[in-house]
Amino acid sequence: MGVSFPASDMPFLAQCWRALLPVSHYICLQIGQFNYGASLKQATPELLALATFSLLWFVVFAKVKKSATQRSESVEEIAL
Numbered sequence: 001m002g003v004s005f006p007a008s009d010m011p012f013l014a015q016c017w018r019a020l021l022p023v024s025h026y027i028c029l030q031i032g033q034f035n036y037g038a039s040l041k042q043a044t045p046e047l048l049a050l051a052t053f054s055l056l057w058f059v060v061f062a063k064v065k066k067s068a069t070q071r072s073e074s075v076e077e078i079a080l
Helices: 012-020 022-036 040-079
Strands: none
Touching: 022 040
């Protein structure tokens, strides 16, 4: 996550994996706020990354709900 080992010294693949994990953005945001008193402008990239992950969950939930609705409708048609 880049807390105990600097993210800038990580290999490229490790940096890509770190960018895909929401916890790394949260930890950067938390350290910036609590340790360095980062302003909202400085915290914006991490907040946007976390918002993107949140939006992704809403999309996944909508797709699962749609799939479940279609599945229940097809079961009802078979039962009739």
